Amino acid sequence: MVTTPHGSGEIELRNVVKRFGGTLAVNDVSLTIPHGSYCCLLGPSGCGKTTILRMIAGHETPTSGEIRIGGQNVVGLPPVRRGTALMFQSYALFPHLTVRDNVAFNLKMRGLAKEERYAKVDRMLEIVHMSAFADRVPAQLSGGQQQRVALARALITNPRVLLLDEPLSALDEFLRLRMRSELKRLQSDLGITFIHVTHTQPEAIALADLVVVMNQGIIEQAASARDVYARPRSPYVARFLGGQNVLCGRVLGTDGDFVLLEGYRGARYRMPLQGRQVRPGETAWCSIRRDQIGLHRAGAGEPASENAVRATVEAVEYQGTFVKVTLADASEEEFIVHEPEAAFFASPVSRGDHAIAYWSAEHVHPLEPDRAAGGAARQPYAEAAE
Numbered sequence: 156m157v158t159t160p161h162g163s164g165e166i167e168l169r170n171v172v173k174r175f176g177g178t179l180a181v182n183d184v185s186l187t188i189p190h191g192s193y194c195c196l197l198g199p200s201g202c203g204k205t206t207i208l209r210m211i212a213g214h215e216t217p218t219s220g221e222i223r224i225g226g227q228n229v230v231g232l233p234p235v236r237r238g239t240a241l242m243f244q245s246y247a248l249f250p251h252l253t254v255r256d257n258v259a260f261n262l263k264m265r266g267l268a269k270e271e272r273y274a275k276v277d278r279m280l281e282i283v284h285m286s287a288f289a290d291r292v293p294a295q296l297s298g299g300q301q302q303r304v305a306l307a308r309a310l311i312t313n314p315r316v317l318l319l320d321e322p323l324s325a326l327d328e329f330l331r332l333r334m335r336s337e338l339k340r341l342q343s344d345l346g347i348t349f350i351h352v353t354h355t356q357p358e359a360i361a362l363a364d365l366v367v368v369m370n371q372g373i374i375e376q377a378a379s380a381r382d383v384y385a386r387p388r389s390p391y392v393a394r395f396l397g398g399q400n401v402l403c404g405r406v407l408g409t410d411g412d413f414v415l416l417e418g419y420r421g422a423r424y425r426m427p428l429q430g431r432q433v434r435p436g437e438t439a440w441c442s443i444r445r446d447q448i449g450l451h452r453a454g455a456g457e458p459a460s461e462n463a464v465r466a467t468v469e470a471v472e473y474q475g476t477f478v479k480v481t482l483a484d485a486s487e488e489e490f491i492v493h494e495p496e497a498a499f500f501a502s503p504v505s506r507g508d509h510a511i512a513y514w515s516a517e518h519v520h521p522l523e524p525d526r527a528a529g530g531a532a533r534q535p536y537a538e539a540a541e
């Protein structure tokens with residue numbers, strides 16, 4: 156660790172709105188990011204992630220709402236007085252300066268004497284494993300090395316919050332995985348708050364203590380990696396995080412702790428009620444993990460009356476430890492089964508084969524409707540519900 160950062164790096168957004176002319180980029184977002192946590196803002200292009208990052212950094216001003224860092228409202232404060240540092244996607248290194256001078260640049264701007272500057276820079280270059288490259292210029296470095304320099308340059312000002320905009324997107328697959336673990340190591344060594352913008356689900360899952368899933372300027376879910384993956388809040392989150400099949404149906408009624416739904420082509424689904432109130436006729440959503448679905452081969456007879464659908468195999472992809480079987484005609488949307496390798500090869504199926512997909516009601520996860528207006532959750536049963 157170089158020096159102790161100043162103050163708490165807890166970030167709090169309170170009802171933050173950002174408009175660019177007619178575009179509502181951030182729509183009434185409230186969020187608390189605990190001090191010292193690794194937070195990933197995850198979502199597709201245009202959902203408002205970068206705008207949130209830039210507002211925290213002080214490069215954009217919210218149209219309304221408050222941004223607090225360590226309890227202090229920072230709206231109106233210039234970037235240098237916020238205790239944040241922003242690392243750009245492009246790294247933005249000065250091409251004519253050496254690694255050492257690139258990293259020292261901000262300290263020079265702050266008037267630190269040369270000796271003190273270089274002492275701090277050399278310690279920082281050790282932390283990012285770049286001491287051996289101190290006298291090179293950026294053109295003499297690989298993409299991963301340039302990124303380490305950009306990181307060192309951001310961290311040298313001793314921020315309480317490091318803001319990273321798609322930091323791994325310019326790297327090839329091998330380097331991306333390596334730098335991913337480097338970022339995690341740095342964050343836990345330094346103990347400061349990292350906020351990392353990404354549109355890549357595995358990156359967010361691997362890194363974050365807090366994953367914030369965004370859609371059209373709104374937060375769909377903010378929770379631990381395990382929660383957003385295994386317990387998505389809405390159809391949008393389930394689809395975006397992947398690994399799930401999303402089903403939708405019309406509520407027929409309840410049966411003890413379960414809800415009965417009528418779905419695609421009259422299929423019956425049973426899902427846990429989990430304390431929620433449902434009304435007959437309304438549309439309800441649920442998800443089932445791809446690895447919690449069984450597959451009966453052709454000739455297996457009629458599907459069971461609930462949580463089983465007849466389908467046709469559309470594609471088979473070998474994935475090493477499991478086989479990904481894509482089914483057609485199982486539901487309104489993509490329906491995928493991950494079958495363990497041994498089970499699949501004990502009785503393989505191929506494209507065009509008939510099969511029955513089935514699952515247990517205990518593995519059905521109820522979903523809330525999407526928050527974003529006109530979100531991904533279509534309502535095919537809305538008319539029937541009236």
Ligand SMILES: Nc1ncnc2c1ncn2[C@@H]1O[C@H](COP(=O)(O)OP(=O)(O)OP(=O)(O)O)[C@@H](O)[C@H]1O
Nearest residue numbers: 175178180198199200201202203204205206207354
């Ligand atoms: N300076 C600007 N002027 C006008 N519109 C803007 C400006 N910056 C962002 N927007 C708009 O605001 C919305 C959110 O943009 P933002 O860059 O925050 O999205 P993002 O989720 O970070 O996307 P990406 O992953 O592509 O960077 C988009 O519709 C974008 O076009």
